Amino acid sequence: MDGKVAIVGIGCRYPGGVDTPGDFWAMLAEGRDCTTPPPDDRFDTSIFWHPNRTPGKLYNRCSGYLKCNVFEFDRQFFKIPPDEANHLDPQIQLLLEVTWEALENAGIPPRSIRGSNTGVYMGVTSSEYLSLTVHPFSNISQYTNSGTNSCMVANRISYEFDLHGPSFSIDTACSSSLYSIHLASEAIRKGDCSMAIAGGVNLMLLPGTTVGFCQAGMLSPDGKCKSFDASADGYCRSEGAGVVVLKPLSRALKDGDRIYSVIRGGTLTNDGRTPGIANPSYDAQLDLVEKACAAAKVHPHNIQYVEAHGTGTKVGDRTEANALGQILGRGRTKEDPPLYIGSVKSNFGHTEGAAGVAGIIKLALMISKSQIPRVVHFSTPNPDIQFDVLNIKVPSSLVQWGGDGTRLAGCSSFGFGGANAHLILEGFPSRNVHLAIASSDKVMESQFEGGTEDESKTIMVLSGNTKAALKEQVERWIAFITDTIAFDEDRFQQSLYTAANRYQHHVERLAIVVKGPHDAVQKLNLLKREEKLKTAVDGKVPEGAERGKLAFVFSGMGTQWWGMARTLALEDPVFRDVIQRFEGVLNTLGVDWSIVDMLTKETDPDKINRTGEMVFYTMCMSGLRREYLRTLNFVQNQ
Known part of the structure; x- marks a missing residue:
């Protein structure tokens, strides 16, 4: 499929009670603002708050916080001892749970990929839990380093799920998780891994980082990201975790997976030396988007939407929107559809290490739903952005994503140290995936409570x-x-x-x-x-x-086994297929009689018993439903 990578699974935890992809889309479609004051399990803002920029203080009361208690972790589910779990960074705990959910969302039983060449790529920008647990030094245990080191954000996932592909944590500040997804996609294309789990995490456990950004004047006093709006006055810090499961498109199709969207390609760059290390570069962003389009083999004119970095800062929004319009607006006329731009940060703030994957999740859901949600807090366009000249539009309501062609969209993420990422996604034609329910999945009601066979x-x-x-x-x-x-x-x-x-x-x-x-x-x-x-x-x-694996053995023990397994052979296509394949093996050995015929046609007990002289059926069963069904049929045929 020309190096295309499919997004087949999504797991998430974001502010506003967003715990599933369904929750995520409901939040977007409803246009909810999910920022709140800190929960009780964090810190008391009244101690640190001051209305003005003051050393050691923060001037904003609201941020994007998870509704769940981030210090609660189902350690027994992962069989982690209590002392080790107590020294395990809640960011790692959160990612373990979200990774499990992403795999199940993809229809991949997590234990089925043990030992596989699956890669893990995770973005992370802080380790505040380490600061919480090492003072006094007497709190340090044998698990402190392995539980709080940033490398363990990825490596712990590989360990717990027994994954043998590449595994590393990435810190490029706010672009960390989009870097992770790009590197994971490239690893799949190169064959470094057969599947990848990618994403990022960010938790705000201490006030120090927020105080630092307040001192830099980067944060909005009211705790809202007013992306692309004239009132934009800084961004809102937030927390969350997001994970996507990636496969080669060809394999996803073969496996019958649900495909949210497809990653065509992208690129990574750095601003280089700018007037300030945290200042965005217009030229660098032009270069980034142009290179991403080239890597994805997409004409810039065909991009219909960009999930922008869109933090809600005056300089950042202006630089980004004008650069996007300059490259992607090229060749557009007033009659052409506009280039829509948006940012999920308007809903719940900037999740930093988990921001890029939040954008990818939003984009994947938009593409699969064929809708573009509105940007919250947008009412008056930023006068420094050339909306009309560049044919750019910020959606102010839920827009139907129409058109006959393939949906193409970009996703940008910028690290405040200059590390930039841009990925281009496309829609994949919806398919009527045939989830056939085998005839053996139906059980005659006559076997229960006196029902009829019909x-x-x-x-x-x-x-x-x-x-x-x-x-x-x-x-x-x-x-x-x-x-x-x-x-x-x-x-x-x-x-x-x-x-x-x-x-x-x-x-x-x-x-x-x-x-x-x-x-x-x-x-x-x-x-x-x-x-x-x-x-x-x-x-x-x-x-x-x-x-272990389940096998049924029909070894033959005399006339009491007449017709043994006949119902299975007649009604269960999986069973019948195994018998036919086994018969093919016997034919190569010169056997001149048919197991299939004896099971389905013969009534002569002597001939039937010949099939009982060998173990002819050994097959792995996946899931209780089939275990129960085979056992039921086995009992019925005794």
Whole structure:
């Protein structure tokens, strides 16, 4: 696919309770402002606040903070001992959880990529937790260095998920996570890794950095990023974490993945020597965008939108917007659609090490939704930006992203030390991915509660690391079916398929025979009330068993095995395919009889028993649904 890289999974934590890609899009579509005063688990702003720029003080009260308690971490889920977890930077803890969620969002069971050549590229700009934990020195433990060193932001992910590809943390200030995504994409193109996990993180645990930016006059007194607006007076610091899962486009298509968007290419540059190390360079930004278009093999005129750095500073916005218009507005006329520009920083502030990936997530969602959300706090255009001359437009409402051609968009991120990044993304034609539910996924109701063979039901599987987690999954499924898919039968069946085949199964498991979404909700509510169901089976996987693979062996033990596995051979296409492949192997050895015929056609017990003289079926099973189903069929055929 000419070096194109697909974004197949997204995980995130951003201000405003944005914990999923769905939350992220809802925030954008609704145009919410998510900045707030610091939560109770941080610091008291009243101690540090002063209305004027004063040494040791900060003049803004609001920033973008996560709603969750960043010091809470499910260490048991990752099997991390208490003392080690206590010395593990919350930024690393946050990324472990978000990485898991990104993989599951991609339909990749995290344990399925153990030992794989998967790369990890993470942007990070601070380690305030180290400052919190090393005073007095008696607090330092054997885990302090390994838990707080910035290299561990990436390496801990590789360790916990057992990934063997390249792994490193990147600090280029505010462009760190976009650098990470670009380097990860390039590594995939070069073959350095077969898949990559890329993103960034930023947490504001101490007031010191904010005080420093206040002393530099960079922050907005009201804690709002008023991107491209005449009232822009500085940016708002924020925190968050974002992760994207990247694959070669060709492999994503082969794997049947959902593709949010495709990274065509991009580039990295530096401003070099400017009048000040933190000052943006107009010429450098011209050069950056032009080189990115060349790398992506895209004519600048065809770019329709740019997710800009857009921090809401007078000089920064003016420099960036005019540079974008100069390069991307080239060749446009008044009759052409405008170049739209926007910035997610207007919603929740500048997340610094996690800012670039926030822009990529926004852009990927926009492309997949075919909509451009409005820029919050934009009302009066910055008079220093040549909007009309350059045919640039900032959306003030939710815009439908129309047109017949491929959607093309750019994403910029600038580090305040001069490290710049720009990536170009494109849409990918939506496909009707056929999530076939095999006939063996249907269980005759006659096997339960006296139903007829004409009525069919489907296996629904849930799992969790603990019984409490499994109970929470029951509640989430009820909400998902009721609120999200709204009892849509097709989406319900696809969801069951994905849950069974493309999610990680944990030790506490539950399988329910259901007939459609309404029946599922009824039964889930009964289980929530801890009522027993004949059509539900639960249990715990024995210690260590989840690391192995499941095989069924039909060895033949006499006439009591007549017709053994016949139902599987007739109804289960996966089983039948394995038998046919095994038969091909036997044919090469000169065997002159057919296993398939004996299972599906023969009724002579002597001939049937010949198939029982060998172990003819060994196949790996993925997921409880298939385990339960095969066991059910096995019992029925004894």
